[in-house]
Amino acid sequence: MSITTIHDVEFGAELPTFVPDTSLANTSQFAHAVGWGGGRFEDHERARKEGLPGALVPGIMGMGFLTSTIHNWCPAATIEHIDTVFRAPMLADDPCIIGAVVTDIDEDTGLVELDMTLKNSADETRVFGTARVKLPV
């Protein structure tokens, strides 16, 4: 269902799942753009030499995946606040999926609260968080 205003939102509704691009090519492009170039984000072999299980997805990229999930659900949504917990590292080239659920709605102000999770291919939660977004009233 297309979400355009606060009145389209239902308590407990799940947002459409989002499968972001976690390929090494994409995550290293992100890392480079934010000035975090280096083996741990750009090269599996070099990351392993640092004692890591492989090249990592930058933690804030996980936040970026969550905010894209929100905008894909409701293009008119404005993110007022998002809080993410990096529970465990995400590895590049390991697919992940994002889920979110509506936990609170204020129809007067247009504010919606969301609980969000990012899980890897083993169904392990790597990043979770909450967001407060404002929708047109």
Place this chain on the structure above:
Amino acid sequence: MVDIEELKAQFLHRDFDTREFILEPGKMVTVAQACGEQQPEFTQPQHPDFQASPAFICSLASGRHLPIDFPSLGGIPMDGGKAITCHAPVKAGVNLVGKTHLHDIYDKKGRSGRMILIVARMEIYDDNNTHLATTDSHMVIRERSDT
């Protein structure tokens, strides 16, 4: 063992780092698109409301997260998470200032010892001193037993 209350009294709410930024549209677009963002205000520099995505704004907070005189607690700080509160769009080509202070220090005790959790808060302003965004960087340090 470090006294958390002493650390709080000595270090909280004291700006210890000020940095200036001018955001480049190309990098803002790269970051937004890599995250799967499709909204034109994040992906098209010619859009009248073109602005940095929340993840890009949080990336500005990388770098020095602790005051230079903050005591060593033993372990290397791990990135425990990030948060952002957006007050107004953060735009490209504008002179920005990020001022960082420690917002909170607390501990959690577990079977493997004590973890110290530190929240470094950066407040981002434009050149009119308008407060645009606040980012929180959560650091987790496993305390060494001899500190």
